[in-house]
């Protein structure tokens with residue numbers, strides 16, 4: 001066990017779980033246990049809530065906004081100063097290629113902190129021109145104690161999408177990483193403590209979803225839940241949070257359509273289709289997992305996509321040359337293999353991959369990039385989120401057919417459109433029921449651009465100025481002047 005035992009961060013102190021229990025963290029590329037982390041109890045959650053509330057009423061609540069922003073900015077700087085170590089931890093517990101951790105995820109997380117740090121002293125109330133003889137003004141106040149519950153696919157980045165706006169707007173935070181991937185969240189807590197964040201402002205609670213997560217959702221002292229994860233977990237959280245009427249934002253699953261018209265730059269579209277599904281091993285909520293291809297180019301296009309998929313080989317995630325890492329866990333790998341079997345049974349044609357693979361060590365949860373053709377809308381792999389490197393290709397006949405097929409999903413997270421016809425591109429973008437539309441590109445993000453779902457992909461927006469709404473509340477003050 002190379003990283004040893006890790007404790008909870010509550011009120012600026014590192015502690016064991018109240019019952020002393022721990023749970024293992026596994027490196028999916030080697031199948032080895034690399035750390036033991038505390039498995040928090042409801043009592044630990046309660047202690048974190050008390051600490052977060054005290055910090056809110058105390059040092060964090062009274063700190064000038066600009067100073068708060070400066071601390072959040074410094075956290076971004078520190079993240080970059082320790083980017084090599086952070087990236088290594090992210091790759092060790094998640095299995096993603098080190099290039100993705102070091103050059104995409106960690107820099108994006110640092111940038112997000114610095115972006116929201118800049119907003120700290122720029123969000124404020126206004127005066128309101130009412131009809132009577134009163135002065136009416138508004139105060140923009142923090143929501144309060146915010147719990148961030150996050151998944152294992154982008155463990156640090158998705159946490160930061162919540163932690164950064166929450167802290168910048170003056171909230172205090174309880175961060176619960178996924179049980180598979182707690183290491184970077186713990187390291188973030190260490191950095192914040194060392195930088196002088198007051199105790200209780202950022203608490204890190206590791207443990208299971210069913211115990212620690214559920215205790216957070218049920219705790220009456222938490223004002224808001226910012227959740228990213230599976231749609232069914234999100235539905236359960238929404239139901240539980242109703243009992244204490246917490247604010248909630250949910251970023252859930254997807255089955256995003258990537259639509260390729262015959263008039264597209266086909267080489268660029270082939271790259272976009274493969275990167276859209278195989279980046280991050282397909283464990284990307286916005287993955288372009290449904291490839292909609294115009295019938296007239298289908299065979300030629302899918303042959304090229306399959307060819308590219310076959311050339312992508314899995315490698316050691318810590319090797320900078322690796323572009324395809326390990327699936328995050330054994331259970332996730334088995335789930336994906338189950339979908340592959342279902343696709344075959346339901347009559348889809350396997351064009352590439354379809355098997356478990358290895359990198360010469362005989363260990364690790366690696367899968368071949370997989371492409372299925374002849375997929376129809378009623379098949380399981382066209383409807384359900386697989387969250388793995390499996391592409392389902394569906395053919396369409398014309399623009400309206402493409403739009404109808406793209407929208408025939410319970411999800412609406414993202415979408416892609418490939419065409420050289422500018423009118424068609426914008427028309428389709430206007431018709432797609434999705435929170436993001438990428439035209440002639442895929443899987444690009446920026447802290448200044450909002451991200452979030454339509455339909456059962458959730459509600460609320462992360463990144464951008466729109467996120468600020470979800471971490472503040474408006475107080476209206478009436479002053480009688482007569």
Ligand code: NAD
Pocket residue numbers: 149150151152153154158176177178179207208209210212213214215217228229230231233234236237250251252253254284285286385387413452453457458
């Ligand atoms: P998950 O729902 O199993 O777990 C997410 C988090 O919720 C974990 O921290 C888990 O411990 C916790 N949790 C589980 N049960 C809980 C409960 N009852 N109460 C409180 N917390 C609980 O999801 P996952 O498997 O870790 O992540 C994969 C999912 O996340 C996919 O569906 C994916 O599409 C989605 N996702 C969405 C976005 C987005 O922005 N929309 C981004 C990334 C991932």
